[in-house]
Amino acid sequence: MSEWAAKRFWTAAEAVAQGAGHSVELDGRAVKTPSKAPLVVPSRAMAEAVAAEWRAQGERIDPMSMPVTRGANAAIDRVRVQHAEVADMLADYGDSDLLCYRAEAPAELVSRQAAAWDPLLDWAGDTFGARLSPRTGIMHEAQDPEALARLRREVHALDAFDLTAFHDLVSLSGSLVIGLAAERGAHDPEALWAASRIDETWQEELWGADEEAADVAAKKRGAFLDAVRFLALARAE
Structure with missing residues (x-):
């Protein structure tokens, strides 16, 4: 076909x-x-x-109900032919990783971020020798070039099928470190997704959930978990 x-x-x-x-x-x-x-x-x-x-x-084909087929198509048609470009784009997330940009207040949000994100940064430091540094506020501050280079090498080492899944793990979470933790199976995928949503969850608790935003978030969560499954299938014996 x-x-x-x-x-x-x-x-x-x-x-x-x-x-x-x-x-x-x-x-x-x-x-x-x-x-x-x-x-x-x-x-x-x-x-x-x-x-x-x-x-x-059924009688009519619904591509959106076929995440593994879509992922395989992407790996073969797109990622395989531009592997270096995709790997560089994802590695660039490290210099503006979600886990590194912390709230200055309120104290409870600051505490939640630290409790969920510091262990992940520590894990990356222990695993790759690349401990990214957190900072407060939203202004960009460059990370250590050597740490970024080490993480970049890990991304480039992924094959086309792994990189296809990794694309969604990183882009949906906004974090290179979360993507690597999911790729290595170092943390529960649901916990990793929840860690990527701390700021949004905080806002929902303050102001209530928006139905449209909740629907978008649910679809993103599903895509994140589909990427975890795709990675496991690609590596199955």
Whole structure:
């Protein structure tokens, strides 16, 4: 299949071995990405997940209900061909990492941020030798170049499928460190997402939840957890 179709046209969707990887066939025909590249994924588990998404479709195809398929398409069509650019863009989050920009007041918010964010900064320091420094206010202050260089090397070491998941982990949370913690499985994904939402949660407690904002937040949370799952599938034996 070369592009998203409006209507279902197949009966069976099956994962099959494809060289060193795995692909999916619809009634015996190999699925292709939107750019017409072979959709070959790194693990049997990911291929089975893609096949399950195709099997679950009704009469009309809903791409938004197929996060693993969409992620595989992105890895092959976009991330693989511009790996260095994507890696640099994500590594740049380190110099303005969410975890480093702290409130000056009120005291309870300051305490919440420190309790959730300091351990993550400590973890990055212990794991990568790259301890980013917090500061108060919203004005940008550059981080230590050597620390940023070490984190950048970690990002560039990710392959196309890992980097695809990592893109969502970082961009949705606003934090390179949170993305790395999720990528390494160092912290519970739900706890990491909650850590990225401390400021928003505080505002909701003060002023009440906005229905539209809550809906957007729920979709972002779902996408963050989908990225964690995509990463696990890519690395499955």
